[in-house]
Amino acid sequence: MLRELLSPEIKELIEKKEWRILKEILSEWAAQDIVDLIHNVAENEADIIFRILPRDLAAEVFSELDKNEQKKILKQISSEHIKEIFLELTPDDRTDFFEELPAEITKKLLNLLPTEERKETMMLLGYPEKSVGRLMTPRFVAIRSGWTVSQALEHIRKFAGRAETIDVVYVVDENWRLLDEISLKDLILAPPDERIANLMDREYHSVVANDDQEVAVDIMKKYNINVLPVVDTKNVLLGVITIDDVLDVYEDEVTEDIQKSASVFPFEVSYNTTTVITMFKKRIIWLLMLAIGGTLTGSVISSFEETLGRFIALAAFIPVLIGTGGNIGTQSATLIIRALVTGDITPKKWFDVVRKEIFVGLIIGVTLGCVLAIWSYFMKSSPIISLIIGLSVVFISLWANIVGSLLPIILRKLHLDPAVVSSPFISTILDVSGLLIYFSVAVSLL
Numbered sequence: 477m478l479r480e481l482l483s484p485e486i487k488e489l490i491e492k493k494e495w496r497i498l499k500e501i502l503s504e505w506a507a508q509d510i511v512d513l514i515h516n517v518a519e520n521e522a523d524i525i526f527r528i529l530p531r532d533l534a535a536e537v538f539s540e541l542d543k544n545e546q547k548k549i550l551k552q553i554s555s556e557h558i559k560e561i562f563l564e565l566t567p568d569d570r571t572d573f574f575e576e577l578p579a580e581i582t583k584k585l586l587n588l589l590p591t592e593e594r595k596e597t598m599m600l601l602g603y604p605e606k607s608v609g610r611l612m613t614p615r616f617v618a619i620r621s622g623w624t625v626s627q628a629l630e631h632i633r634k635f636a637g638r639a640e641t642i643d644v645v646y647v648v649d650e651n652w653r654l655l656d657e658i659s660l661k662d663l664i665l666a667p668p669d670e671r672i673a674n675l676m677d678r679e680y681h682s683v684v685a686n687d688d689q690e691v692a693v694d695i696m697k698k699y700n701i702n703v704l705p706v707v708d709t710k711n712v713l714l715g716v717i718t719i720d721d722v723l724d725v726y727e728d729e730v731t732e733d734i735q736k737s738a739s740v741f742p743f744e745v746s747y748n749t750t751t752v753i754t755m756f757k758k759r760i761i762w763l764l765m766l767a768i769g770g771t772l773t774g775s776v777i778s779s780f781e782e783t784l785g786r787f788i789a790l791a792a793f794i795p796v797l798i799g800t801g802g803n804i805g806t807q808s809a810t811l812i813i814r815a816l817v818t819g820d821i822t823p824k825k826w827f828d829v830v831r832k833e834i835f836v837g838l839i840i841g842v843t844l845g846c847v848l849a850i851w852s853y854f855m856k857s858s859p860i861i862s863l864i865i866g867l868s869v870v871f872i873s874l875w876a877n878i879v880g881s882l883l884p885i886i887l888r889k890l891h892l893d894p895a896v897v898s899s900p901f902i903s904t905i906l907d908v909s910g911l912l913i914y915f916s917v918a919v920s921l922l
Contacts, residue, residue: 772904
């Protein structure tokens with residue numbers, strides 16, 4: 477609220493070109509508040525705001541901006557200013573930015589960096605996209621098992637300035653193979669002449685650099701840890717991943733899953749910076765597929781025109797039956813997808829899942845079937861129509877639960893993203909199959 481009240485004052489300072497006062501005010505702001513301010517001013521004003529920020533704060537703000545916003549800012553500032561910002565960025569944030577750029581621009585910007593920082597960035601860019609290696613920072617503190625606590629603390633004081641975090645330090649051997657991790661708290665509380673080897677329990681969690689970033693997210697979430705060491709296949713310590721990097725990955729994953737669940741191909745950038753053409757491309761393919769799938773519903777109805785002609789009352793219940801099937805299937809799919817993501821279930825447990833969903837589907841079907849059968853009787857005063865409605869709802873509910881639970885498991889087994897089993901996709905499948913069930917029951921009983 478305070479920042480919102482200050483925004484008009486900020487605009488006034490920009491108009492009056494009171495750069496010194498503006499710099500003093502913004503220097504006290506958090507980086508995310510400045511990002512919010514940049515989002516709510518004109519583009520030329522945003523450029524001015526960014527230019528006057530202190531170097532370290534500018535780097536922090538830069539890392540919080542969307543990729544497209546970062547590119548716009550770089551076009552407006554000098555090469556020397558770019559160099560200053562890049563030097564203040566952490567290696568993982570720097571790499572995250574570079575991987576979104578065309579190769580020729582990346583090469584040009586890399587040449588602005590000093591040799592050591594350029595080597596760091598090139599090493600991280602050498603790992604596969606979306607791998608843990610791209611996410612890690614090679615700036616950490618490592619100690620040896622033969623040292624005393626006093627020696628270790630002296631080493632930490634000497635090199636902590638360049639480290640991403642010193643909450644945890646890592647014990648390595650002469651070949652930099654990871655042996656253990658020790659919290660800074662344990663080191664401070666230990667006697668100064670105690671050997672590091674005596675403090676080790678050799679219980680730690682790590683991740684391989686070539687693993688998918690989601691592996692790191694799962695480990696840190698499961699064991700509730702803030703820092704995770706990254707090793708190679710020989711257990712050589714390469715870097716660390718911190719909780720802020722993992723939260724960014726997790727947010728991207730959730731956003732991607734939400735977009736997929738709405739039958740939209742995921743955006744690479746935020747909604748605010750996505751163009752109309754890009755939005756159209758991301759949505760139209762799925763919409764065309766679903767529209768074509770929807771024509772199958774009409775084909776099913778056409779196949780049973782004779783039955784509908786003789787018993788026109790059946791038509792009144794088509795919307796509620798196919799809607800019920802879609803809702804049940806979507807519920808089931810959503811629960812299973814979430815359980816797969818959290819690791820609560822695995823594809824190997826498919827039989828247990830289906831068995832449970834069959835019982836759940838039957839209970840739901842009987843409950844809804846009884847209610848809708850009674851409701852249809854009050855509408856049409858026809859016992860046979862009520863029986864058709866009741867039985868159809870039972871069969872549709874059972875089928876929808878099975879489809880909704882099995883499809884995500886099958887996709888995960890095929891190494892595909894279960895999120896593509898979106899609400900519109902499930903609904904389209906169950907619209908067609910639900911009508912087939914409904915008319916088949918009607919034909920059998922009539």
